[in-house]
Amino acid sequence: xxxxxxxxxxxxxxxxxxxxxxxxxxxxxxxxxxxxxxxxxxxxxxxxxxxxxxxxxxxxxxxxxxxxxxxxxxxxxxxxxxxxxxxxxxxxxxxxxxxxxxxxxxxxxxxxxxxxxxxxxxxxxxxxxxxxxxxxxxxxxxxxxxxxxxxxxxxxxxxxxxxxxxxxxxxxxxxxxxxxxxxxxxxxxxxxxxxxxxxxxxxxxxxxxxxxxxxxxxxxxxxxxxxxxxxxxxxxxxxxxxxxxxxxxxxxxxxxxxxxxxxx
Amino acid sequence: xxxxxxxxxxxxxxxxxxxxxxxxxxxxxxxxxxxxxxxxxxxxxxxxxxxxxxxxxxxxxxxxxxxxxxxxxxxxxxxxxxxxxxxxxxxxxxxxxxxxxxxxxxxxxxxxxxxxxxxxxxxxxxxxxxxxxxxxxxxxxxxxxxxxxxxxxxxxxxxxxxxxxxxxxxxxxxxxxxxxxxxxxxxxxxxxxxxxxxxxxxxxxxxxxxxxxxxxxxxxxxxxxxxxxxxxxxxxxxxxxxxxxxxxxxxxxxxxxxxxxxxxxxxxxxxxxxxxxxxxxxxxxxxxxxxxxxxxxxxxxxxxxxxxxxxxxxxxxxxxxxxxxxxxxxxxxxxxxxxxxxxxxxxxxxxxxxxxxxxxxxxxxxxxxxxxxxxxxxxxxxxxxxxxxxxxxxxxxxxxxxxxxxxxxxxxxxxxxxxxxxxxxxxxxxxxxxxxxxxxxxxxxxxxxx
Numbered sequence: 001x002x003x004x005x006x007x008x009x010x011x012x013x014x015x016x017x018x019x020x021x022x023x024x025x026x027x028x029x030x031x032x033x034x035x036x037x038x039x040x041x042x043x044x045x046x047x048x049x050x051x052x053x054x055x056x057x058x059x060x061x062x063x064x065x066x067x068x069x070x071x072x073x074x075x076x077x078x079x080x081x082x083x084x085x086x087x088x089x090x091x092x093x094x095x096x097x098x099x100x101x102x103x104x105x106x107x108x109x110x111x112x113x114x115x116x117x118x119x120x121x122x123x124x125x126x127x128x129x130x131x132x133x134x135x136x137x138x139x140x141x142x143x144x145x146x147x148x149x150x151x152x153x154x155x156x157x158x159x160x161x162x163x164x165x166x167x168x169x170x171x172x173x174x175x176x177x178x179x180x181x182x183x184x185x186x187x188x189x190x191x192x193x194x195x196x197x198x199x200x201x202x203x204x205x206x207x208x209x210x211x212x213x214x215x216x217x218x219x220x221x222x223x224x225x226x227x228x229x230x231x232x233x234x235x236x237x238x239x240x241x242x243x244x245x246x247x248x249x250x251x252x253x254x255x256x257x258x259x260x261x262x263x264x
Numbered sequence: 265x266x267x268x269x270x271x272x273x274x275x276x277x278x279x280x281x282x283x284x285x286x287x288x289x290x291x292x293x294x295x296x297x298x299x300x301x302x303x304x305x306x307x308x309x310x311x312x313x314x315x316x317x318x319x320x321x322x323x324x325x326x327x328x329x330x331x332x333x334x335x336x337x338x339x340x341x342x343x344x345x346x347x348x349x350x351x352x353x354x355x356x357x358x359x360x361x362x363x364x365x366x367x368x369x370x371x372x373x374x375x376x377x378x379x380x381x382x383x384x385x386x387x388x389x390x391x392x393x394x395x396x397x398x399x400x401x402x403x404x405x406x407x408x409x410x411x412x413x414x415x416x417x418x419x420x421x422x423x424x425x426x427x428x429x430x431x432x433x434x435x436x437x438x439x440x441x442x443x444x445x446x447x448x449x450x451x452x453x454x455x456x457x458x459x460x461x462x463x464x465x466x467x468x469x470x471x472x473x474x475x476x477x478x479x480x481x482x483x484x485x486x487x488x489x490x491x492x493x494x495x496x497x498x499x500x501x502x503x504x505x506x507x508x509x510x511x512x513x514x515x516x517x518x519x520x521x522x523x524x525x526x527x528x529x530x531x532x533x534x535x536x537x538x539x540x541x542x543x544x545x546x547x548x549x550x551x552x553x554x555x556x557x558x559x560x561x562x563x564x565x566x567x568x569x570x571x572x573x574x575x576x577x578x579x580x581x582x583x584x585x586x587x588x589x590x591x592x593x594x595x596x597x598x599x600x601x602x603x604x605x606x607x608x609x610x611x612x613x614x615x616x617x618x619x620x621x622x623x624x625x626x627x628x629x630x631x632x633x634x635x636x637x638x639x640x641x642x643x644x645x646x647x648x649x650x651x652x653x654x655x656x657x658x659x660x661x662x663x664x665x666x667x668x669x670x671x672x673x674x675x676x677x678x679x680x681x682x683x684x685x686x687x688x689x690x691x692x693x694x695x696x697x698x699x700x701x702x703x704x705x706x707x708x709x710x711x712x713x714x
Contacts, residue, residue: 045366058366093705094705095660095661095705096661098661098664098668098671098672099672099675099702099706100436100704100705100706101705101706101707101708102705102707102708103708104707104708104709105708105709106709145708147706147708149701149706149707150675150676150701150706151674151675151677151678151679151687151688151694151695152674152675152694154675156708200675201671201675202671203668203671203672203675239364250363251363252363252364254364254365254366
């Protein structure tokens, strides 16, 4: 997606955040501080580009994290996130080292931290529109690997970090008693760095590779299940289309989230 | 050093250089091989510098024999797929992966199905670049399939994989035209059809003190062909450094003799005139400070220097023995055995094929009716294989220092005599060079401790 198109999406999202007051169903009456602890499991598979878009590989990142949301005023919730991820950067190739390496060694674990917010923008009948944003950052940990193909022993250590931002509106249908299906569209940006340090005999080298997720628009489909006022279960799927390349058509990256949130 | 000592050393050096060159010449085949030209079909395949591991959007699936065709078809539909093609003899379907699925997940799902014998990604294979040069099939040093090495009866047969693995490495890089290998030798036949487009310029002649380094022996032309004969031109042989160029520097006369001052001057001139790599297929039993200083000058300028160890089954000759500045190369044969003439010692760094090597000879050498190619033995012809590899590494990773490139070549060598001498030894050093390991990305799939 080119820059001007991204800009248009951001302007569109900003406009949604400033919907005329008359359209807003929720008033900003203080509701007291409502704490909403939650648990999330998220699976995301993203096509990455690197080396100035010359190459592609896939980042797979199952992530589990806890959240603590606070409803500051009615209809506006802000939360912090913390958890753990297993980031698989397989397919990255490092050619700026004395010996080039093709990373195929699987997931590297790491802590994730982040924040999220939701603001109700508009409500009419059974329909509600919210503005949602989430930011997650994987801090990464360093893992050491053996290089055993050469006549001299070697090893390299690797650390992958990534950041993921989603911002966009969600349309929720609240016509059912316990279930609330929803659909969302969001600006989606994933970027990160994978750093390796190689040591083989007297040779040493380092390479930090910047990676970026392909595609910038995520479509989310899901359903909330609220068996009681204090418990909300949410199941959703993410679809992120991207251009595979000239003449190769569209690809779709998939993700999914299972979430349980408690309210006090 | 006293004048008398200096003169003695110089005479010794001249004699030894002559001896080394003659030794190499003595083993040179007196007749060109009778090679049928034009019978080799063009099988060149263009390289892909980097490949994804598997083909997007496709997987390979085979059902168990007991599963009826109708059930196979309905199963494929049930997975929201369709058959793109079928390899009937193997009973393998090439199945399309739905746009919202990945091949990995599809394979995983199908493997859970008891009707499926196996499901796997449609893995992409790396092109092995094979040049269309008709004599390439005799260049076991570059690609040894266990072929007969020559067309005359009684020609020896090689052992498969006793080679430097050039075709796979060419898939990663064929080198850059601006990476120049100086052949500091007897000159080069610049009119040779397999070399004429690979010569940087007419070079420098330190024997006749002019700017025309034409070969009037054969040795330098032979070395140049191994390093960078023109590939994929439907002519003759293939050079190791596909796209790199040759800078001829003549320091040996028509009997294969050159003095220390001539060789040193040649090294300095090459270093000052753009050489990234210098090949020295020459040597003497004695070292000199002059030669060492010239090597240091070139090395400090960032030039990688490769030298032949010598052919006397004795201690490593100089300049190969100047350990810090020079990569000393011993010889192996078509079975990956050490050549019995190859010099030895702790200063041997690596080995490369040096027995029954096919390369270019001057067009005048055998006369007009014979192809200008021949076979020869000697560490003189091992060193150019290493020089070619050094040029390819430099092409791919220009930021590496000579010391680092020397270590890449050392560490990537195959320890082909490990059953006798495990690790670095004084016969083949770290081992026979392996271009694939030196150039193609190593696949990392093993954490420490596994």
